[in-house]
Amino acid sequence: MPAPKMIPLETDAPGLAVGTLTPSDRLPLPAEQPEDWRPDWIRRLSESGPVDLSICIASWNCIDYLRKCLESLHDIPQGVRLETIVVDNASHDGAAEMVAKDFPEVLLVRNSENKGFAKASNQAAALATGRYVFFLNNDTELPAQTLRKLLDYAEAHPEVGMIGPKLLGGDGAVQISYRRRPSLLAMLHRTSILRWTGLFRGEYQRYRRDSFQAREARRVEILMGAAVLMRRDVFEQCGRWDEDYHFGGEDIDLSERVGRQYPLVYLADVEITHFGRISSRQNIEFAAPNVLIGYVHYFRKTGTSRLALAAYKATVTIDLPFQLLGKSLQLLWRTLRGQSVRAAKTRIALRGLWHFARHELTRFWKA
The missing domain is CATH 1.10.287 (Helix Hairpins)
Structure with missing residues (x-):
């Protein structure tokens, strides 16, 4: 894959069958694994050799979307040797059972409760064996050779810390795939009592929309957590996902930490379909407050x-x-x-x- 022309972003900010497993069949947990992680069971497929890429999917419900996501990974040629790890956050629509039955090649972890995106993603990454980890939402679909394109770019640019593709909605419209760092003023613009005044409209536009150029590969500040590729050693070095975030803000936080040491790159010529907000709309009582709390946690961490x-x-x-x-x-x-x-x-x-x-x-x- 030829390297795209980079446009700098101007910124003023510095195999086992399904069934009962014996203890010897279980994948051992890393020594540093938090004690509160006790999945109901882990099922794995024996591998004959190393993999290039570990797909890490934190999932809650959305059984039909998850099926299509896994089909796009395993039934459509991707050009890489991969493993897929799904951490199910206590789905009640049969999503975990579907994975166990229909995708025996997928490593599946079942949590007894919804532990949130960050913790589930860390659980998946702790089991990964690939040189790269690719964090992927369960409501996504990948065209053929998408992973090959991402991996080719990563191999050609080892100095890059995190890579994100162009995200397309289910209707084919381009979604905002990267942003600038958020500011408190931009968040204040989202409130009803201040939005009508227009006082902070410019700050909000700067954060959310003004910097986004869908057709240009470029270095960016924040990548959307729906689909991000990292070297596994970089992910560990930068501290993994912050588990104090339950839903919302964790991608901003990880981008911030990775960006202190490595460039973050948006690839405009690699496209992934992201339907978006599927799980959150099914569990709005979990999502809505945690988004607001996530922003507070981020601003506190960054010195506000x-x-x-x-x-x-x-x-x-x-x-x-x-x-x-x-x-x-x-x-x-x-x-x-x-x-x-x-x-x-x-x-x-x-x-x-x-x-x-x-x-x-x-x-x-x-x-």
Whole structure:
């Protein structure tokens, strides 16, 4: 794969059958594995030699999407020797059983509860044997030779710490595949009471949209965690995923830490379909509060003052009634207009807001 022209990003920021396994069949856990990780069982396929790439998938439900994802990895030529590790976070739709039955070549770990994306991804990486690890969402599909292209670039550029492809939605539209580092002002723009003022619109645009050029390979600040490739030694050296993030913000954090030592690169000519928000919409009560808490954790880690964090938390709290009112009116409007699909999305968002307001504010303030 020829190396794409790099455009710097301007920035002002410095095989076993399925069944009962005996203890000898179990893959031994690394010595440093946290004590609270006790998967129900691990099933593995004996390998005849080393692999190039370990695919690490943290999964919760989404059985149909996960099936298509695994089919794209194992039934479509990818041009690499790979292993796939799925860590199931206590799915209740039969996703884990589907993997065990239909994909015997996949190493499967079953957790007894939803441990979040970061912890499940670390569990997968701890079992990886490939020279590279590729963290992949369960609602993705890869065209033929995608992994070969990514691996070729990584081999040709060992100085690069993390590589991300272009993400396409299920409709083929390009998704934002990288961003700049977020700022507290950009997050304040997301609140209803400040968005209408336009005070921080420029900061939000700078963070989320202005820097994104879908057609250009370039060095970037933050890669989306839906699909990122790293050398396994770089991943370990940079501290793995921070397990204090349960859902949301962990990709920003890992990008930040890797970026201190290595370049991060977005490859525009490598495309992956990412349907997006499939698991989070099924479990909005888990996702919605953890996204907000994840941002607080990130800002605290990166040196934001206590006063600034308190101001942000207060603004989010004061904004909650306005968010609830706005979403309620939006739901009514979309329902009256017969927009059933859009109304369903609003209803999910509203449910997440209610859960956050009633059950998660204390945890938010303690973050």
